[in-house]
Amino acid sequence: MSTYDFENLPNRSNTGSIKWDRYADRDILPMWVADMDFRAAPEVEAALQERVSHGVFGYTNPTAEAVQAICRYMSEVHGCHIEETWILWTPGIVPALNIAARAFCNQGQGVITTVPIYPPFLTAPRYQERKLLSVALHNSAGFYTFDWDALERNITAETRVFFLCNPHNPVGRVWSRDELTQVVQFCDRHQLILVSDEIHCDLILSADHEHCTALKIDDWVKKNGVTLMAPSKTYNLCGLACSFVIISDDALRRSFRRSMRGLFNELNCLGYAACAAAYQHGESWRRELLQVLRRNYAEIVQFTEETMPLIKVSPLQATYLAWLDIRALKLHHPRTHFERRGVGLNDGTEFGVPGFVRLNFGCPPSRLREALRRMKIAYDDAVRGDK
Numbered sequence: 001m002s003t004y005d006f007e008n009l010p011n012r013s014n015t016g017s018i019k020w021d022r023y024a025d026r027d028i029l030p031m032w033v034a035d036m037d038f039r040a041a042p043e044v045e046a047a048l049q050e051r052v053s054h055g056v057f058g059y060t061n062p063t064a065e066a067v068q069a070i071c072r073y074m075s076e077v078h079g080c081h082i083e084e085t086w087i088l089w090t091p092g093i094v095p096a097l098n099i100a101a102r103a104f105c106n107q108g109q110g111v112i113t114t115v116p117i118y119p120p121f122l123t124a125p126r127y128q129e130r131k132l133l134s135v136a137l138h139n140s141a142g143f144y145t146f147d148w149d150a151l152e153r154n155i156t157a158e159t160r161v162f163f164l165c166n167p168h169n170p171v172g173r174v175w176s177r178d179e180l181t182q183v184v185q186f187c188d189r190h191q192l193i194l195v196s197d198e199i200h201c202d203l204i205l206s207a208d209h210e211h212c213t214a215l216k217i218d219d220w221v222k223k224n225g226v227t228l229m230a231p232s233k234t235y236n237l238c239g240l241a242c243s244f245v246i247i248s249d250d251a252l253r254r255s256f257r258r259s260m261r262g263l264f265n266e267l268n269c270l271g272y273a274a275c276a277a278a279y280q281h282g283e284s285w286r287r288e289l290l291q292v293l294r295r296n297y298a299e300i301v302q303f304t305e306e307t308m309p310l311i312k313v314s315p316l317q318a319t320y321l322a323w324l325d326i327r328a329l330k331l332h333h334p335r336t337h338f339e340r341r342g343v344g345l346n347d348g349t350e351f352g353v354p355g356f357v358r359l360n361f362g363c364p365p366s367r368l369r370e371a372l373r374r375m376k377i378a379y380d381d382a383v384r385g386d387k
């Protein structure tokens with residue numbers, strides 16, 4: 001029995017949606033940017049409505065309710081005690097990545113990360129005029145692991161920071177405790193600060209996996225780690241611009257705070273209200289969401305295996321973003337090829353690797369089905385040589 005409606009949803013055209021505006025007035029289904037089409041949990045909507053009905057929207061400190069909700073959530077959901085004072089707020093994880101690059105590297109120093117990767121991991125060092133080392137993950141039939149030899153070979157004395165994405169966008173891995181321990185050992189060996197982006201941590205699809213926050217790996221992380229989190233992906237609240245950074249070490253936190261100075265004001269009051277409500281009251285909605293996402297992902301896998309066998313779907317442990325290896329189709333411009341057949345996907349080149357596309361399946365099952373039908377037309381055209 002489902003309590004929430006994940007099928008009949010408001011029309012997002014003409015609402016300023018970045019996802020939908022890209023294809024305004026064109027018959028292209030937007031299956032790209034990581035933003036789901038679902039309405040927020042009614043419990044979150046109710047909290048927002050209550051806040052709106054107050055009618056006064058002045059500068060707002062992080063509310064005690066939001067701060068306490070995060071501490072409780074970290075302890076109860078992720079088994080990790082954090083202090084209220086460890087939390088800093090940013091209007092997004094992307095600004096936090098940029099601030100981290102600036103705070104922890106001087107000019108001439110830089111960041112190491114693994115590709116494919118969520119594009120701002122690649123742009124943040126560049127925007128902040130820091131160096132970037134990107135090292136390919138090892139890809140074995142779509143299953144990705146760290147390539148420790150390549151990481152050791154490529155690291156330089158100027159590298160100061162490791163950008164980790166866990167769970168990983170776009171390859172969908174939930175890194176195991178062993179893998180995370182290796183990450184920590186690598187960072188320790190090379191005196192790197194570990195910046196762990198865990199924004200997808202409550203979107204675990206695989207029954208065999210659970211999220212392990214970097215903070216739980218080793219006390220080393222408490223001294224040398226920065227954890228980035230937000231309710232925005234899980235609860236579909238990206239437009240409310242509310243995320244947070246957990247830094248337990250005083251000196252690191254001071255350094256991060258110093259690099260934040262003057263960049264933005266306090267966050268908006270609605271963001272804090274939604275954040276508190278999501279962590280306090282959003283659990284039953286989240287559980288149903290995961291069921292919808294699991295079914296959607298299973299449909300992608302089955303449809304692809306049965307009708308588009310040259311496309312390989314990475315085994316996805318988390319997120320609502322399927323990573324498809326389309327190298328066998330030999331498309332010159334994959335994004336345009338699929339757009340011409342009515343589906344808007346992200347191109348692998350944005351993530352640092354050509355020959356792949358990313359499909360956002362955070363949408364009603366009926367829309368996913370139509371997108372797959374259109375992808376099959378694009379697939380048949382590609383196989384026939386019509387590119």
Ligand SMILES: Cc1ncc(COP(=O)(O)O)c(C=O)c1O
Pocket residue numbers: 034091092093094095118165169197199200230232238243
């Ligand atoms: C790994 C990762 N980090 C951060 C973000 C976006 O963060 P924000 O919207 O809070 O800047 C995304 C969005 O897709 C993401 O996948």
